[in-house]
Structures are given as structure tokens and as C-alpha cells.
Amino acid sequence: MPLSELHPFEGHPFKVLDDESMTETVESIRQMGVANPLIVRPGPDGGYEIISGHRRHHAAELAGLDIIPVIVRELDDDAAVIMMVDSNLQRENILPSERAKAYKMKMDALRHQGQRTDLTSPQVAAKFRADDEVGKGAGVSGDTVRRFVRLTNLIPEVLDMVDEKKIAFNPAVELSYLKPEEQRNFLEAMDYAQAAPSLSQAQRMKKKSQESGCTLDDMCSIMDEVKKDDLGQIAFRTSDLQKFFPKSYTPRQMSDTILRLLEQWQRRRQRDQQR
Template sequence: MKSSAKNINLTSVDDLFSTEESRADANREKVMEIPLTELFPFKDHPFKVKDDEAMADTAESIKEYGVLVPAIARPRDDGGYELVAGHRRHRASELAGLSTMPVIVRNLDDDAATIIMVDSNLQRENILPSERAFAFKMKLNAIKRQGARSDLTSRQVVGKLETADIVGKESGDSGRQVQRYIRLTELIPELLTMVDEKKIAFNPAVELSYLKKEEQTDLLEAMDMEQATPSLSQAQRLKKFSAEGKCTLEVMCAIMSEEKKGELDKITLTGDKLRKYFPKSYTPQKMEETILKLLEGWQKKRQQQQER
């Protein structure tokens, strides 16, 4: 009896294994050397890349050792790659005179890329309040969109505060603190710059963010006229007047002209001013003890002079 089976070509064992290996290799992330000119910044990247001393140190390190940690990027529709993590390394590589840098290329959607971009930068030290504020806002919006897409038929995945808790998890900030930082994005650029420069404290700045934009502009004028910045209690009153529709320039000037409690008795001596008078080994506590002893000696000397 003739077999009804047709000729079947069986794949050899070697071919089977090589196919599986090639598939695994295709799915494995690779580090690629990509020209710096083909790497573009992330859209609306909230973190500033400055040519400061820290950048100069990074460039020197890269010049000597190369880029030790690959950047992360994703393909662009217009060609090249969009940096997701590694903007500072990219700039330092330029300053070091390199033409390429190691990069891991991933196919990421906008929200996944935003979350990685924010998390990779929030681990840095010396992040400005404005950088943290806009980064938190971008991540919060990305997580909200992911949650909305995950299951449109069930209850909302998480509430507002729960989502904010998730946003702050990587940086150790509570959901409440995340929401307070995001409030800073409502400040006009001039006031936000003053927060970054520590001319306006964080807590008053949060209260001022509730003022209307035109009121914030008037506040700049009032601060300039009175040569003062709002304390927390003053900012809270300004917020209240704004809610009542009474936050005029005249009201702002009246509030800003008030003497702040303890302002006349307060003397601030920064470490930068004092450091040149003490050995490098002195701690702030040791410096304080020495200053108090010197003042005591000065006081006794004055008393002795007065008794003569």
C-alpha cells in the first residue's frame, strides 16, 4: 500500500537550536555605539543640563574611562533616537570630545518613556524644585493615562492620592508632597525661578501658586517695591484674599510691608562666610562652640574695660 504522506522536510537539530538562539538574541537588549549627532533630547525634558563644575568633572571622567553606564533611547519617527535617560552623559561626552556613546535602544511608548526618564533623574542630588515639580507632573499624567487604558470597564485603578503615592515612591516623597510640588507648576516663571534660587521658601510658594496669574505678576511688583518676600503666613493671607477676589496690588504692598516676626533680631551667618576663619577639619558644631567662646572672651574684656 502506498503511503499517503507527502515528502516532509524535517529541520535538523542544529537548525532548531540556531533558530531559537537567534530569536533569543533578537529579543535581548544590545548596547550600541550611536553617534552623538543622532541622539536628541526628550520632548519637554524638565531637568536642566548645565555646563557647571559637576559637568566638567563628568566630562573628565568620561575622557579617562569612557561612558560606563549606557544611556537609554528610543527610535524617532523623524530618524535618529530620542534620549530617555542619559542627557548629562550625552553632554559630557560632547565636552570630552567623543563622537559616539553606548546606548540601549528600546521601543517605548510615550508614557513608558516618560516614567523611565523621570525615575532615572530623580535619583540625582541637587534637583531644583522646578525640575522636581514638572517631572512629577509628567509622571503623574503618564501613570493616569496608563491606568485609564488598562481596564476601561472596571473601577478607576487608583485614586488621586494613591497615584501621587506611586509617583513619589522612587524618590521617597509622599503623595501629599508630590501634589504640593506639582502645585509649583502653576507659578509664573519669575516666581518659580525665585523658588529655585531660594529667595522664596517652598511652603509659601505652594500657597502663592493659588493666586491668579495676573495677581502673581502684581506680587512681583509688590515684592520689588517693598524689597521683601512673603512668609508662610503672608502667603496664606494672599491666597485667602485671592479666593475672595480682594488681592489687589495695594493689599499686596500692605502685607509685604509688614515686619516679619523676629526679623530684626535674626542674624544669619552662612558656612561659606565662616569657613575661611576655621581649619577644614572643623565641623559646624565645633565652629559654633569656638564662636561662642570667643564672644564670651570679648564680653569679659569689655566688662573689664568698663570697670577701669
């Protein structure tokens, strides 16, 4: 099928990036073509909507192909969403925002299917939980699905920071309960504190928001506190330290050597101060 006849799935939550993996895919397609056909369905306004194969489609464009193998499926909107999500959740390195949006799309589709089932079988619909069903397909619990879906309540700027690992997942779930304006204030408070929130800090902001509203001053006050985890602990990645030591050194040997060198440094400082 001509590439010009294909268009992305509406609301497709997975990013198609021109990264190293895409470069490798383009080179593979140039040499061997597209091995696995795309799965598509007829579009409501003509052409065909891609259900599975957005990366292959983009790589084929970059490789200069005009046509690409496809399998055409006749699917309604709900079935198409479910197939699109399931085919993409097998990918590696899925961003939290992608997983959150994909889980929500599949949950909404399953619930819609459940509503149709409810017309003929109320007992079946009553027992059906879309989040648990999504979890089964993804190999996670229904609670994990619900927590990821909470992230879709974050404003884009905060969600981007979760993807960039500037805000940890668990605090982000708590922040998702803040109103949009409160989330914008949170970004100011985070910039003021020059630190990411701990889970307990995010929980207090959530509680404050639900009780009486969380102001910028409230957030700055909470973010200005020293995190308990930061008291009395300094952590180094072993990989960062190994370049300074022989390969045979164990973490314990590296730790002992660092402490010994710090003691020597302290003694030198004390001597210099006494001069």
C-alpha cells in the same frame, strides 16, 4: 550609535548645565569613554529620543566623541516618561522646578495608564492615586508630591526665584494659587518691600486672591509688615563666626565673647556722647 542620531526627550524637565560636575564628566569620558550606555527609543520623526543619559550625551559632545553606546527600548509615550523621570530623580541637587515638572509628567503618564486600565478594570482605577504612586517611587509622601506639582502653576520668574532660594518652598506653594497677573504684581510688591514673603504673608495673599482678588496695593501692604520671626531675633551661621575665633571655641563661648565686646562698644559710645 552616532551622536547626531540622538535628540533630547521632549519636555525634558532636568537642566543640563556646563558646571564643574560636567567638566569632570567630560574629562572622565575623554580618558575612559562612556561606561554606562544611554537608554533611547526610536523617535517618531526619525533618529532616537534620549530617555536616560542627557548629561552623558552632552559631555560626549564636549569631549569630541562621534559615537556613544546606547540601549534601544521600544516604549510608548507613558512608559518612556516614567522611565525618564525615574532615572533622573536619583541625581543629587535637583532644583525645585525640576522636581515639580518631573513629578507632574510622571503623574500625568500614570493617570493616562490608569485611564487605559479603567477600560477593563474600573475597580483598580478607582483605587489608584497617581500622586501616591509617584511618592512611593521617590521616597516621599503623596502630599509632598502634590505640593511640588503646585509649583508648576508659578510663572517662570517666580519659579526661578524658588530655584535660587530667594523664595522659600512653603510660601511658594501658597503663591502658586495666585493668578498669573497677581503673581506679576507680587514680584513688584516683593521688590518694593525688598524682602521675601513669610508663609503667613503668602497664605494671606492666597486667601485674598480667592475671596476678592489680591491687588498690588494689597500685596505691598502685606509685604510691608514686619515678620514675626524677625522680631527680637538675630541669627548668625557658626561658619561665618568661626574665622574670628580660636578653633577650640564653642558656640556658647563665641556668643559670650560677642556680647562682651558689644557691651564694651556701648560703653565707649556713651563716653563719646558725654564729651
